[in-house]
Amino acid sequence: MTEATDIAATVARPSRARSRALARFVRHRLALFGLAAIVVLVLLCAAGPYLWPYNDLRINMRQRFAEPLLAGLHVFGTDELGRDMLARLMMAGRVSLTVGFAAMAISTLVGILVGTLAGYFGGMIGTALMRFVDAVLCFPSIFLLLALAAFVQPTLLSITLVIAATAWMEVARVVEAQIRSLRERDFALASEALGASDAHIMFRELLPNAIAPIVVASTLNVARAILLEAYVSYLGYGIQPPVPSWGNMLNNAQEYLVTAPWLALLPGLLITLAVTGFNFVGDGLRDALDPRLDIS
């Protein structure tokens, strides 16, 4: 590089700093928006059912397909069995969000374990583990998810485990890369020289330094898990009725698309809102915690 471009790089960049700062601010605002959306959704789903007069399971055949806003207190309308949509959406949200968080927790733990082992030991073990990760990633996630879900008894736990089984690879990759580069640094060698055990170096010395990308990846993993739950439940192999989830509420909504479009629109909107929220927060965290991961 010539000096001119050097100057342009070090000096002209501040000239874009105004728009850059704007960019960061907008990002930040998006992250705040995402956080607000998540908090509102969580509060609504957690507390809403206690405050709302309708029960999500109460069938009322005289009140079928009540249109939103037109049927008194049924502000979000009713479904094909006359159940209150808002009550169902809130209960479904509990299930979907719980599955999302739980699957995230499990897949993050698995990812951390695999990634740490692979990154720390490297060599044959590391290569073998990471090749295994690559191989799992060859399977389109929904195909793998359905193939696993189809042959287990669908319960909240089994669905969560199945989703986690198809979502741990990203974390493993991120952690492996971090640990591998951290391992080369002095403090790992120093600990080794002091005779610390492998487990101690891995989990007490190295892992805490990889926390930032893990936080980012696991936030994005919640979004992913909520989406996967929606897919598998929509396709009929996830959470089974009468337990509602945002995904299975859409399961037969297509039939009523002409007469009662809100049955399809509302759950999907909430899924999109929740997933967007986690994605925005994840992106904001990435900006804040680890600018090197920023692809934009």
Added chain:
Amino acid sequence: MITAMAPDALLQVDDLAVRFHGDAGTVAALNGVSFTVRPGETVALVGESGSGKSVTSLAIMRLTPPPPGCRVTGRVMLRGAAGEALDLLALPAEAMRSLRGSRIAMIFQEPMTSLNPVLTIGDQIAEAIAVHRGGARAAVLDAAAELLDLVGIPEPRARLSAYPHHLSGGMRQRVMIAIALSCDPALLIADEPTTALDVTVQAQILDLLRRLQQRTGMAVIFITHNLGVVAEIADRVMVMYAGRVVEQAPRRALFRSPLMPYTAGLLRSVPRLQVTAARVALEAIPGNVPDPTDLPPGCAFAPRCGHVQVGRCDAAMPALEVAEPDHLVRCLRWRDLASGTPG
């Protein structure tokens, strides 16, 4: 203010300034730079990194970043092919574009990255010819092969289909020169063309440039930090420091009697064959180039200068004075220093 262009000038730069704007403030990368280049002449721009020499060349080419990030003021006049005076900074973008590569060409410091890695050498030379002259593909490729021959690349025909990574750094720089010469420019700006090359290759490229210049009669602005190179090729020399011209003189005068302490310092830091026997210690100039965002109020070189007079040199920016006809210097003390009065 319209000043006429000197009749014998090919390029006339008046009061050129370049400013980069940002939240962190404004940085004056270049200030009040004025000089003239006559046809066929070689003018060397010398200075350390950050002195503004490359910014000068990019400003002349109008290749600085677009406003508002970067603003160029002053005037750059170029003699057109028909003898007309062109005000480069005021030209429409399209007119300026058609001058680039045809009337003024440029070669860069990094031959390794200055060529597009996924296009063949032939394509990249042909593109320059096609843009300015057009013509049938076969004729354009013939011309490209001739150019490769001209810059001393063996088997020019075969090289047309080579990719940049097939060539060494020196060969790539020859290709860059071939591209630059493709439309017979009247002015070639060479921005540190030999800095990234091995010493032996440096000499070859310099030799090539000199021969091509004799052959085509083009003028060359040669940007370098290497005074050894300057001694070999320059007719006139402009020494730049912190975005200003600090001394300007014909080569002989500059090497024989540098007036600005900075120039003298630069000269003392050049290894010379004659004096190595006497083991004269090479002197590096102490200190560093000042931060362009935080320039001292007076002479920018004052903090590093061995002849500084506190209270005078650091008070106000000295003017560029005429020491002799054709020898300009920006130093308050040049008379004292020239007459040998101790500081």
Added chain:
Amino acid sequence: MSRFLFHRLAQYLVLLWLVSVIGFAVLHLAPGGPLAQFTLIPGMTAEQLQVIAHQMGLDRPLPVQYWEWFRRMMVGEWGRSYRDSQPVLYVIGAHLWPTLELMLSSSVVAVLLGTWVGVLGAIRRYSVFDYLATIGAMVALSIPTFWFGLVFIYIFSVKLAWLPPGNLYTIGDGSFLDYARHLIAPCLVLALVTIAIWSRYMRASMLEVVNQDYVRTARAKGVPERAVLVHHTIRNALLPMITIAGLQLPTLLSGALVTETVFTWPGMGRLFLDSIGYRDYPVVMGILMFSAMLVLIGNLLADLLYAVSDPRIRLD
């Protein structure tokens, strides 16, 4: 064969083998394993099950079973469908074309649109367009594909009645135009996610290239701005995108499955779901393995294409 390609091929063979191990594991991890199907048949006794297990070789050691299964898979003996006793590969083949048609058409749309959005976002960095594209891409990645399909049907089929709500063609019609009309909605729905991903990577790739020295060289040559953009910037920025395209295949296949479900599109995704519904184990396993292999082949092709397109990678 260059060392690069040889190395890659070796990697793919290892991956293929690992993929088969995972496939075999899924098969045997399922409760009851491959026998599960038969336990559902009314009146099935334990003795009969044992006989079937013996016939299927399930009483042999796992490595032996794996080897037998792998050997058969490699020579194309993927078993027969429980539903109609057709060979699994034949059943897959019969449903492959609609899926490929959907994936190819939506990839074309996504690459064109995504490139445009990415290029514009990069050359007008931090403009309003750039922000909207950034936010839009993140929202697009958050929308469940099937729900987007439902919204699409609601708007364009139910409300506007512009497009058919599903199927490959209208029975009794079948003209090219009819096919095309049916393809529009699923193609666009499937393209959404790919557009979002492609535009982000394209933008990043462009931003890498615009500051390269050779782009400055092109300007110094007097090349018109538009030609600089097309011949030097976009062209070079597209190169690494070949690899990205290969990596998007699993996402695209997943999306295709869901899109096919919403639009009753008779492709591999529908077949997969139907087969799950019928507990048609051989077909389910077959599609799972087939899709993973498709992904591997796609990545290999992307690598080859990249090697051919980038002169820096030597093929000699």
